[in-house]
Amino acid sequence: xxxxxxxxxxxxxxxxxxxxxxxxxxxxxxxxxxxxxxxxxxxxxxxxxxxxxxxxxxxxxxxxxxxxxxxxxxxxxxxxxxxxxxxxxxxxxxxxxxxxxxxxxxxxxxxxxxxxxxxxxxxxxxxxxxxxxxxxxxxxxxxxxxxxxxxxxxxxxxxxxxxxxxxxxxxxxxxxxxxxxxxxxxxxxxxxxxxxxxxxxxxxxxxxxxxxxxxxxxxxxxxxxxxxxxxxxxxxxxxxxxxxxxxxxxxxxxxxxxxxxxxxxxxxxxxxxxxxxxxxxxxxxxxxxxxxxxxxxxxxxxxxxxxxxxxxxxxxxxxxxxxxxxxxxxxxxxxxxxxxxxxxxxxxxxxxxxxxxx
Amino acid sequence: xxxxxxxxxxxxxxxxxxxxxxxxxxxxxxxxxxxxxxxxxxxxxxxxxxxxxxxxxxxxxxxxxxxxxxxxxxxxxxxxxxxxxxxxxxxxxxxxxx
Numbered sequence: 401x402x403x404x405x406x407x408x409x410x411x412x413x414x415x416x417x418x419x420x421x422x423x424x425x426x427x428x429x430x431x432x433x434x435x436x437x438x439x440x441x442x443x444x445x446x447x448x449x450x451x452x453x454x455x456x457x458x459x460x461x462x463x464x465x466x467x468x469x470x471x472x473x474x475x476x477x478x479x480x481x482x483x484x485x486x487x488x489x490x491x492x493x494x495x496x497x498x499x500x501x502x503x504x505x506x507x508x509x510x511x512x513x514x515x516x517x518x519x520x521x522x523x524x525x526x527x528x529x530x531x532x533x534x535x536x537x538x539x540x541x542x543x544x545x546x547x548x549x550x551x552x553x554x555x556x557x558x559x560x561x562x563x564x565x566x567x568x569x570x571x572x573x574x575x576x577x578x579x580x581x582x583x584x585x586x587x588x589x590x591x592x593x594x595x596x597x598x599x600x601x602x603x604x605x606x607x608x609x610x611x612x613x614x615x616x617x618x619x620x621x622x623x624x625x626x627x628x629x630x631x632x633x634x635x636x637x638x639x640x641x642x643x644x645x646x647x648x649x650x651x652x653x654x655x656x657x658x659x660x661x662x663x664x665x666x667x668x669x670x671x672x673x674x675x676x677x678x679x680x681x682x683x684x685x686x687x688x689x690x691x692x693x694x695x696x697x698x699x700x701x702x703x704x705x706x707x708x709x710x711x712x713x714x715x716x717x718x719x720x721x722x723x724x725x726x727x728x729x730x731x732x733x734x735x736x737x738x739x740x741x742x743x744x745x746x747x748x749x750x751x752x753x754x755x756x757x758x
Numbered sequence: 759x760x761x762x763x764x765x766x767x768x769x770x771x772x773x774x775x776x777x778x779x780x781x782x783x784x785x786x787x788x789x790x791x792x793x794x795x796x797x798x799x800x801x802x803x804x805x806x807x808x809x810x811x812x813x814x815x816x817x818x819x820x821x822x823x824x825x826x827x828x829x830x831x832x833x834x835x836x837x838x839x840x841x842x843x844x845x846x847x848x849x850x851x852x853x854x855x856x
Contacts (some may be wrong), residue, residue, distance in 0.1 A: 409795060409807050409808045409811075410795045410808065412796055412799075454793075465827070466826045466830035466833075467830070469826075469834065470837070473831070473838075474834070474838075474848070477848060478849070478850070479850075639823060639827070642822060642823055642826060643819055646815070646818060646819040647816065647818075647819040649793055649815050649818070651822055653807075653821075653822045653825065656826070657829060664830065664833035664836075665837055667834075668837040668838070668841060672846060740844065740845075740846050743845070744844065744845040744846070
């Protein structure tokens with residue numbers, strides 16, 4: 401059994417290394433598929449494996465940067481990354497993040513940080529979940545109406561179309577984003593990234609969870625491009641975060657590398673799965689993840705409200721998060737394998753047909 | 759004009775140096791306690807690594823930030839090779855919705 405444990409040089413704790421590979425693999429699949437860093441899933445996982453909290457955050461960010469790089473490379477080849485949009489959004493994200501960070505320090509000074517942040521997080525998650533499922537319901541309604549009228553709905557049609565209204569605001573400079581296939585004022589992505597960066601700064605999260613739906617519903621990106629472009633942003637902020645956390649001595653690079661082995665495979669699987677699961681499939685799965693995240697935070701809050709049951713609620717929150725990560729990554733991996741099998745079989749059949757014809 | 763450029767460059771360098779310190783406020787500042795790695799338990803590269811951590815956090819951070827993308831690219835390329843061998847088309851996808 402000793403073989404499965406490894407002593408971490410900096411943190412000085414013995415860690416079950418297959419656990420790191422599995423954690424990296426699971427979160428890699430989810431990250432590559434949804435375009436998120438997934439800190440809200442990894443940090444508790446690392447903590448459970450035995451990392452002190454101070455090292456869990458830094459190590460998570462370091463591995464996130466590498467994982468997002470792998471996913472961005474793959475998404476880039478699929479044409480899912482709008483680099484121009486990503487670079488423009490960095491301006492807003494950094495500005496918004498800094499203001500959010502200053503606000504959180506102000507909340508800390510008046511001593512209400514926990515209360516405001518937790519409630520705000522809950523409201524935000526509820527809003528995102530509502531947005532996703534309202535969009536899905538509206539798309540289905542459009543589909544039904546089209547069928548009743550005896551025509552087929554355009555396969556590129558969407559439910560909520562707020563972005564189309566926002567595209568009508570023509571404040572110069574107007575810009576064309578080729579991969580995202582949108583033409584809008586440059587101020588729209590800057591403003592949206594500023595708002596999502598501000599929220600991320602206040603909540604102390606990477607921001608992928610907020611930015612990905614914002615790219616879809618407000619900027620008007622197709623789901624796949626939103627995922628890819630968001631990962632590009634996560635990669636840059638991850639490298640930056642890894643630098644600052646490591647400078648403070650809170651990163652266990654050795655653990656991040658072990659996780660990266662699993663994450664690089666998982667990230668590729670998650671990214672390739674976006675080929676086989678259509679845009680609305682991704683949106684629904686993302687909505688379910690947000691609901692799971694909402695419930696886990698609610699359980700954490702209940703642990704504080706009812707201290708006698710605190711252990712039970714805290715444990716349930718962890719089980720819920722890890723259970724959700726396992727189930728979702730397994731679902732994505734299975735769909736990817738089924739899709740890849742079908743693609744390979746179709747290619748073989750086409751080859752066989754060609755050889756028979758010749 | 760030259761003076762102006764010197765000023766701009768100076769401000770740019772200062773922003774790069776100071777910005778991480780300011781932005782780090784967001785994710786909750788890392789506690790101000792010094793953690794020292796125990797080098798006695800290690801030999802070889804592990805001993806070098808722990809010594810680097812104890813001696814210079816700057817170099818430790820530089821090596822970490824350089825290592826992550828390099829390892830990421832290597833693992834990404836390896837995974838690419840495996841996936842292409844399976845026969846998956848890794849260069850195109852069908853547009854699903856807009």
